[in-house]
Amino acid sequence: MIPTVTVLVLSAFMAAVGSFGMLARRNALSILMAAELVLNGANLAFVGFARELGLVEGHVFVIVVMTVAACEAAVGLALIINLFRMRRHILLDEVTTLKG
Amino acid sequence: MSIELGLFAVVAGVAAASSLMVVLRRSPLRQALWLVVSLISTAVIFVLLHGHFIGFIQILLYTGAIMVLFIFVIMLINPDEDESEIARSGKSIAWTRVAEPAAVVALLLLCIFIAATVSLPTPSPMPPAGFGSTRSVATSLLFEYFWIFEITSVLLLVAIVGAVVVTRYERLSASGSRDATRTEDMR
Numbered sequence: 001m002i003p004t005v006t007v008l009v010l011s012a013f014m015a016a017v018g019s020f021g022m023l024a025r026r027n028a029l030s031i032l033m034a035a036e037l038v039l040n041g042a043n044l045a046f047v048g049f050a051r052e053l054g055l056v057e058g059h060v061f062v063i064v065v066m067t068v069a070a071c072e073a074a075v076g077l078a079l080i081i082n083l084f085r086m087r088r089h090i091l092l093d094e095v096t097t098l099k100g
Numbered sequence: 101m102s103i104e105l106g107l108f109a110v111v112a113g114v115a116a117a118s119s120l121m122v123v124l125r126r127s128p129l130r131q132a133l134w135l136v137v138s139l140i141s142t143a144v145i146f147v148l149l150h151g152h153f154i155g156f157i158q159i160l161l162y163t164g165a166i167m168v169l170f171i172f173v174i175m176l177i178n179p180d181e182d183e184s185e186i187a188r189s190g191k192s193i194a195w196t197r198v199a200e201p202a203a204v205v206a207l208l209l210l211c212i213f214i215a216a217t218v219s220l221p222t223p224s225p226m227p228p229a230g231f232g233s234t235r236s237v238a239t240s241l242l243f244e245y246f247w248i249f250e251i252t253s254v255l256l257l258v259a260i261v262g263a264v265v266v267t268r269y270e271r272l273s274a275s276g277s278r279d280a281t282r283t284e285d286m287r
Contacts, residue, residue: 002108002148010112010145014119014138021123029128029174033135036166037119040142043158051149054228059154059237060245066161067252071259073166077173078263084177 007048015041028083028090032076039069104218108148111211114204115141132170133201136163140208147215150232155212 014037021034043062050058084090118141121134139162146155230236241249 002105006108006112007145007149010115013116014142017119017123024123027128029170030131033122033128033131033170036135036162037122037138040139040162044142044145047146047149047151047154050151050232054231056231056236056240057245059151059232060241060248062151062154063157063237063241064248064252066157067256070161070166071255073169074259074263075266077169078266080173081176081267090177 004048004052007051008045011041011044011048013041014038014044026091026093028076028080028092031092032073032080035072035076036069039065103214104148107211107215107218108145111141111144111148111208111215114208115145118201118204128174129171130201132167132174135170136167137201137204137208139163139167140205140212144208144212144215147212148218152216152232153234153237154232155215159212 018034018037018039018041021037022031025031025034043065046058046062046065050056080090083095087095115138118134118137122131122138125131125134140159143155143158143162146152146158
């Protein structure tokens with residue numbers, strides 16, 4: 001029996017690494033991939049708690065989170081392609097048109 | 101039981117290391133390949149936690165669909181200066197540069213079969229029999245959480261239409277107004 005605490009530690013680690021990546025990178029693609037890492041950490045926590053409590057609801061929510069991640073990736077990659085068409089680069093700290 | 105714990109320790113180590121590599125690597129292509137490693141190792145952990153259906157959906161949906169989309173976009177816009185230099189000079193990218201993630205993925209695919217066989221006989225009291233199987237997840241998803249399922253499908257539709265509109269917008273505005281393009285199409 002795998003201790004649930006270990007699973008939660010791994011899940012927190014993945015989410016933390018992912019949020020570090022989201023903050024530290026300039027490349028839009030890298031940031032989107034780091035966001036996938038955060039969602040993956042959340043999924044791990046869902047599955048760990050589902051096993052701990054014996055409830056299959058956790059798995060249902062993992063499916064919903066995966067769908068949301070797919071939508072996010074589709075829209076995000078469309079935006080990145082459009083950004084690349086306009087600017088010829090995808091460095092997010094140089095995209096400051098809306099900055100006041 | 102001890103096989104289960106040992107496998108979990110190894111795969112958890114791989115998951116942690118590959119998530120670090122996703123953040124630390126410079127080239128987006130290699131980041132994407134390490135993200136594939138990270139996602140597949142998470143799938144192995146899902147299977148070890150009696151989430152058989154979720155584990156295989158993770159591989160199909162994440163690494164089969166989302167990561168392929170990511171790698172397509174990386175190929176389209178080629179954000180890495182080194183790689184475009186290589187492409188201009190006519191040399192192909194050395195296979196050794198992507199060999200490490202590929203080898204780890206192969207090992208993990210072996211691990212998932214071991215994990216499936218190890219975790220199949222469910223230990224009697226804690227997870228009830230058939231926990232995490234396709235039948236139990238589907239029963240919960242399609243009966244108890246039916247409306248969540250339906251709303252998710254609407255979200256997917258909206259996201260797909262949105263993605264198409266966002267990627268097509270510039271081409272439409274470049275060739276004049278929308279009406280102009282539409283009349284051109286009709287001719």
